[in-house]
Amino acid sequence: MKTMLRVNNVCKTFNPGTINEKIALNHVNLELEESDFVTVIGGNGAGKSTMLNAVAGVWPIDEGSIFIDETDVTGLPDYKRAYLIGRVFQDPMTGTAADMQIEENLALAARRGMKRGLSWNVKNADRQMFREKLATLGLGLEDRMQTKVGLLSGGQRQALTLLMATLQKPKILLLDEHTAALDPKTAKLVLDLTKEIVEENHLTTMMVTHNMRDAINIGNRLIMMDEGKVLLDVRGEEKKNLTVEDLMKKFEAASGEEFANDQALLSK
Amino acid sequence: MSLNFGNLLGALPGGIAQGIIWGFMALGVYITFRLLGTSDLTVDGSFTTGGAVTVMLVLAGVNPVVALLIAAIAGILAGTVTGFLHTVFDIPAILAGILTQFALYSINLAIMGMAANRGIPVGKYVLYVTSRNIPGSILAAGLLAAALIALLYWYFGTQHGSAMRATGCNQEMAKAQSININSMKVIGFAMANGFVALSGGLLSQYQGFADINMGRGAIVIGLAAVIIGEVLGNALLGKHLNFAGRLIFVVVGGIIYYFVIVIVLWLKLDSNYLKLLTAVVVAIFLAVPNLQAKSKTSFRLAGKRSMKSSREDA
Numbered sequence: 001m002k003t004m005l006r007v008n009n010v011c012k013t014f015n016p017g018t019i020n021e022k023i024a025l026n027h028v029n030l031e032l033e034e035s036d037f038v039t040v041i042g043g044n045g046a047g048k049s050t051m052l053n054a055v056a057g058v059w060p061i062d063e064g065s066i067f068i069d070e071t072d073v074t075g076l077p078d079y080k081r082a083y084l085i086g087r088v089f090q091d092p093m094t095g096t097a098a099d100m101q102i103e104e105n106l107a108l109a110a111r112r113g114m115k116r117g118l119s120w121n122v123k124n125a126d127r128q129m130f131r132e133k134l135a136t137l138g139l140g141l142e143d144r145m146q147t148k149v150g151l152l153s154g155g156q157r158q159a160l161t162l163l164m165a166t167l168q169k170p171k172i173l174l175l176d177e178h179t180a181a182l183d184p185k186t187a188k189l190v191l192d193l194t195k196e197i198v199e200e201n202h203l204t205t206m207m208v209t210h211n212m213r214d215a216i217n218i219g220n221r222l223i224m225m226d227e228g229k230v231l232l233d234v235r236g237e238e239k240k241n242l243t244v245e246d247l248m249k250k251f252e253a254a255s256g257e258e259f260a261n262d263q264a265l266l267s268k
Numbered sequence: 269m270s271l272n273f274g275n276l277l278g279a280l281p282g283g284i285a286q287g288i289i290w291g292f293m294a295l296g297v298y299i300t301f302r303l304l305g306t307s308d309l310t311v312d313g314s315f316t317t318g319g320a321v322t323v324m325l326v327l328a329g330v331n332p333v334v335a336l337l338i339a340a341i342a343g344i345l346a347g348t349v350t351g352f353l354h355t356v357f358d359i360p361a362i363l364a365g366i367l368t369q370f371a372l373y374s375i376n377l378a379i380m381g382m383a384a385n386r387g388i389p390v391g392k393y394v395l396y397v398t399s400r401n402i403p404g405s406i407l408a409a410g411l412l413a414a415a416l417i418a419l420l421y422w423y424f425g426t427q428h429g430s431a432m433r434a435t436g437c438n439q440e441m442a443k444a445q446s447i448n449i450n451s452m453k454v455i456g457f458a459m460a461n462g463f464v465a466l467s468g469g470l471l472s473q474y475q476g477f478a479d480i481n482m483g484r485g486a487i488v489i490g491l492a493a494v495i496i497g498e499v500l501g502n503a504l505l506g507k508h509l510n511f512a513g514r515l516i517f518v519v520v521g522g523i524i525y526y527f528v529i530v531i532v533l534w535l536k537l538d539s540n541y542l543k544l545l546t547a548v549v550v551a552i553f554l555a556v557p558n559l560q561a562k563s564k565t566s567f568r569l570a571g572k573r574s575m576k577s578s579r580e581d582a
Contacts, residue, residue, distance in 0.1 A: 082446035
């Protein structure tokens with residue numbers, strides 16, 4: 001098996017030397033095999049999103065190194081490593097350009113990591129492919145390709161972002177609580193789409209979630225983070241047999257803390 | 269005091285010519301204000317730079333069209349400076365523009381040989397755009413405007429131009445799609461100021477001189493043209509207003525702005541108040557969409573509703 005992501009001893013401290021100093025990542029080590037689907041859970045401030053942002057290259061890390069598909073990306077800013085990465089954000093507004101048409105957004109995503117020249121952005125040859133891909137979402141967007149994305153609902157935009165993130169097969173797909181801002185019904189729809197797309201394309205995926213049940217049911221591996229460290233790493237059969245109660249017990253055992261504070265957040 | 273309608277009609281063609289000329293500057297403002305989503309105050313300086321470069325080159329015997337081209341390049345350089353100040357040094361865009369504009373005042377004076385204004389002697393040079401031949405000027409400026417609008421329409425439909433629009437619309441999305449937003453912003457500022465300097469160059473040829481203060485308040489006039497054009501375009505075409513239409517209406521906005529000036533002058537109003545009037549008009553048009561939003565939801569309305577319902581309960 002090929003290692004798709006290697007997070008090697010990564011540290012990140014926010015606001016160092018001030019009263020707000022926060023050690024967000026504390027010597028994190030993590031390796032993802034090709035087509036691993038990892039769910040990431042943990043309390044508020046545990047470092048889940050921070051780890052995703054470190055991999056995405058939102059800011060430089062303080063220590064350690066990050067490899068995606070054997071490429072050292074530690075020194076690359078987000079847009080320079082974006083050719084390897086698909087991203088879906090928590091806020092459905094973040095992943096798409098509201099003032100541009102659906103097909104324009106897709107055309108931009110289709111050239112992720114490629115040179116953008118002076119040829120037409122949306123080509124007729126691509127339209128057919130966009131239409132087919134949009135049809136797989138089952139939202140009727142294939143008949144509204146010239147609609148501005150700003151007119152779509154949050155769920156539709158998130159589904160479109162997911163499509164855009166995977167239009168060019170990414171080496172790793174980063175999902176940062178991408179269903180948290182949606183109503184339960186839409187959240188389920190986007191989550192089902194996520195499973196479909198990931199399975200179909202055998203994508204290596206990291207998904208942060210606040211929903212313990214989703215974390216257990218989806219993917220082949222689960223990690224739990226606390227205070228900037230990976231506390232727990234469960235995979236395969238062991239993961240399948242997990243229950244929410246198990247997770248909470250394991251959390252308490254590993255961190256030596258009461259789970260009560262986070263219980264409300266890590267909804268069952 | 270009597271108002272002669274013939275005088276007004278006589279003044280309108282000149283208004284059209286100047287309106288088209290300012291329309292080029294408005295196209296530049298449209299690029300930064302509407303497509304990149306920032307306000308670039310470099311333009312007050314780069315407009316004058318365009319005028320100064322053009323006049324000095326024409327005086328040096330350079331072909332007036334070539335002079336305009338070099339003026340545009342000077343504007344592109346000015347915009348690049350603002351772009352670098354903003355992206356490399358993280359200076360807020362508005363402040364970066366003000367810094368460049370401030371520096372350009374000295375540079376513009378130096379270009380004009382430390383004189384506050386320089387004229388082009390009448391009749392000595394062949395100019396395609398000049399107040400001495402208004403119909404010819406309208407034709408030349410109009411054709412150039414049509415060509416440049418076509419160029420912009422094409423560019424913003426390409427992969428590169430679309431990446432720039434995405435940058436202006438949503439930076440996070442742009443970065444996630446591997447777009448270098450900093451280089452996009454620098455190119456955008458450069459392009460916009462190229463248009464602005466071209467506009468300044470055209471105006472200096474039209475009026476026959478460049479003046480160190482010719483660009484003062486240019487940003488407001490540019491915004492006025494953009495906004496007037498948008499309001500008119502939306503009113504006339506509504507949903508059918510496409511990108512090409514928006515660009516055309518930017519120039520139309522410039523023409524209408526100059527019609528208003530012609531009328532104000534014809535009414536023999538004190539032209540000193542023109543800048544005040546322009547500022548008020550722009551402020552109103554910028555405020556209207558926000559006021560419309562507030563008329564639907566605001567603390568004041570919520571407070572009223574609350575008081576009303578508690579009265580009904582009592």
